Amino acid sequence: xxxxxxxxxxxxxxxxxxxxQLARHQPDAxxxxxxxxxxxxxxxxxxxxxxxxxxxxxxxxxxxAETEDGGLRIGAMMPLAALAGDPRLAERYPALAVAANLVSxxxxxxxxxxxxxxxxxxxxxxxxxxxxxxxxIDFCMKCPDTxxxxxxxxxxxxxxxWAVSSADTAPVAVALGARLRLVxxxxxxxxxxxxxxxxxxxxxxxxxxxxxLADAWFPSRAGWRMTYLxxxxxxxxxxxxxxxxAAVKLSDGAxxxxxxxxxxxxxxxxxxxEAAAPLVGTTPTPAAIExxxxxxxxGARPLDNTDLHYAWRKKMARVYVRRALAEVCAA
Amino acid sequence: MESSPDAMRYGxxxxxxxxxVNDDDLELLVPVHKTLLEVLxxxxxxxxxxxxxxxxxxxxxxxxxxxQPILSCLALPIELQGSAITTVEGLTGAAEPxxxxxxxxxxxxxxxxxxxxxxxxTAAALLAAExxxxxxxxxxxxxxxxxxxxGYVKIFEAVELAAARQADGxxxxxxxxx
Numbered sequence: 118x119x120x121x122x123x124x125x126x127x128x129x130x131x132x133x134x135x136x137x138q139l140a141r142h143q144p145d146a147x148x149x150x151x152x153x154x155x156x157x158x159x160x161x162x163x164x165x166x167x168x169x170x171x172x173x174x175x176x177x178x179x180x181x182a183e184t185e186d187g188g189l190r191i192g193a194m195m196p197l198a199a200l201a202g203d204p205r206l207a208e209r210y211p212a213l214a215v216a217a218n219l220v221s222x223x224x225x226x227x228x229x230x231x232x233x234x235x236x237x238x239x240x241x242x243x244x245x246x247x248x249x250x251x252x253x254i255d256f257c258m259k260c261p262d263t264x265x266x267x268x269x270x271x272x273x274x275x276x277x278x279w280a281v282s283s284a285d286t287a288p289v290a291v292a293l294g295a296r297l298r299l300v301x302x303x304x305x306x307x308x309x310x311x312x313x314x315x316x317x318x319x320x321x322x323x324x325x326x327x328x329x330l331a332d333a334w335f336p337s338r339a340g341w342r343m344t345y346l347x348x349x350x351x352x353x354x355x356x357x358x359x360x361x362x363a364a365v366k367l368s369d370g371a372x373x374x375x376x377x378x379x380x381x382x383x384x385x386x387x388x389x390x391e392a393a394a395p396l397v398g399t400t401p402t403p404a405a406i407e408x409x410x411x412x413x414x415x416g417a418r419p420l421d422n423t424d425l426h427y428a429w430r431k432k433m434a435r436v437y438v439r440r441a442l443a444e445v446c447a448a
Numbered sequence: 449m450e451s452s453p454d455a456m457r458y459g460x461x462x463x464x465x466x467x468x469v470n471d472d473d474l475e476l477l478v479p480v481h482k483t484l485l486e487v488l489x490x491x492x493x494x495x496x497x498x499x500x501x502x503x504x505x506x507x508x509x510x511x512x513x514x515x516q517p518i519l520s521c522l523a524l525p526i527e528l529q530g531s532a533i534t535t536v537e538g539l540t541g542a543a544e545p546x547x548x549x550x551x552x553x554x555x556x557x558x559x560x561x562x563x564x565x566x567x568x569x570t571a572a573a574l575l576a577a578e579x580x581x582x583x584x585x586x587x588x589x590x591x592x593x594x595x596x597x598x599g600y601v602k603i604f605e606a607v608e609l610a611a612a613r614q615a616d617g618x619x620x621x622x623x624x625x626x
Contacts, residue, residue, distance in 0.1 A: 130456070152524065157502075224507060228522060
């Protein structure tokens with residue numbers, strides 16, 4: 118593997134200073150949190166920022182705070198291992214703790230952060246390769262060279278990029294209705310996690326280059342039951358090739374509200390809650406759950422650009438939806 | 449706002465860093481884009497830590513930062529000033545090997561040996577936090593370290609034997625009586 122390209126490193130000590138530096142050094146600057154996504158990408162020359170802004174000393178991006186409604190505000194720089202081990206998450210948002218604990222390996226969960234996982238670059242068999250590998254077949258549209266690279270190698274006729282959203286925490290954040298706070302020199306804005314992720318392999322986040330993801334607020338989900346199921350080849354290391362986040366609010370066994378989101382089967386998490394709506398007002402039976410799964414899996418549109426066969430991944434979406442709903446609806 | 453733009457700026461030439469490695473306080477002059485793995489091996493001659501995939505997919509380059517296993521191939525030394533870094537060379541202070549080094553050798557837990565330094569530091573951190581880990585805890589702790597030779601069973605057994613010996617106050621076979 119090639120070494121890191123050279124860069125200038127900035128170490129802001131506050132969020133205001135970080136946002137100022139990020140704005141001032143556009144378009145040459147990127148922020149780095151844990152580095153477990155950006156640094157491999159830089160070694161592969163997918164990204165080559167001249168200025169790297171390290172967020173390690175920015176205290177405002179750390180911590181897990183209680184909010185008045187009984188929810189939690191989670192700082193973007195919190196390591197995934199801290200989410201996985203936090204008793205408040207285990208109690209209030211177990212699906213988030215489970216998803217964080219399923220990311221990669223223990224080593225990378227200590228280094229990688231929650232915000233970094235939410236902003237994880239989309240992945241593709243034809244993109245996550247060394248510079249020379251990509252050069253040998255000509256660069257793709259997600260990472261073009263100066264005078265080539267207008268093609269999608271997965272779907273050569275396609276006008277768009279189909280790189281895959283591969284963040285385990287993303288479908289959970291969408292399912293739980295998290296609100297994300299973005300900070301820049303122009304101020305801050307908040308948006309729903311469901312609006313943050315865009316169905317475009319290149320422009321996969323509604324985030325301007327000068328914005329920093331500061332934290333995510335999870336509203337109270339008291340009375341809800343939730344889970345996250347992940348499909349991958351090995352029990353460790355691998356990115357998801359399918360993730361299913363399911364959450365239901367039950368009252369005397371009957372479903373009041375339901376949320377169902379598929380991950381890693383498109384360039385953004387796919388919200389298929391609508392397909393699960395027939396469960397509302399009922400006490401779900403295995404047959405009813407199977408019927409939901411038979412509809413919901415149609416939202417999965419995996420292509421041949423990750424590990425494992427895409428047709429099988431699509432079939433497994435039906436199986437995993439059934440398992441996830443059965444788990445959260447179990448008496 | 450800072451009066452001078454970009455306070456704490458580290459340019460593309462060599463920068464001066466203070467690192468604490470294996471209980472030694474060091475002053476280094478290195479390019480800021482060199483990874484911890486490259487600095488350890490090339491500037492400090494600590495070649496026990498291995499180059500593997502360099503992308504976070506194997507665990508061969510694991511070292512301890514403040515006692516916690518991380519991957520040195522994805523760590524920037526600039527961000528580790530003030531932290532205590534421990535490599536496989538630093539597992540023991542004196543001439544006596546670490547209990548894990550004895551048991552890895554005795555039980556054949558190292559075959560080609562390339563993953564061994566990463567396995568050792570990761571297992572050492574586990575034993576420091578959990579002196580008598582269950583098999584499941586060992587498997588989980590080492591789930592970020594690939595081994596292509598052993599099939600892992602001998603590695604797990606070596607960690608268990610080291611834990612048992614440490615519980616008896618022993619380190620290696622010479623000082624160990626079952």
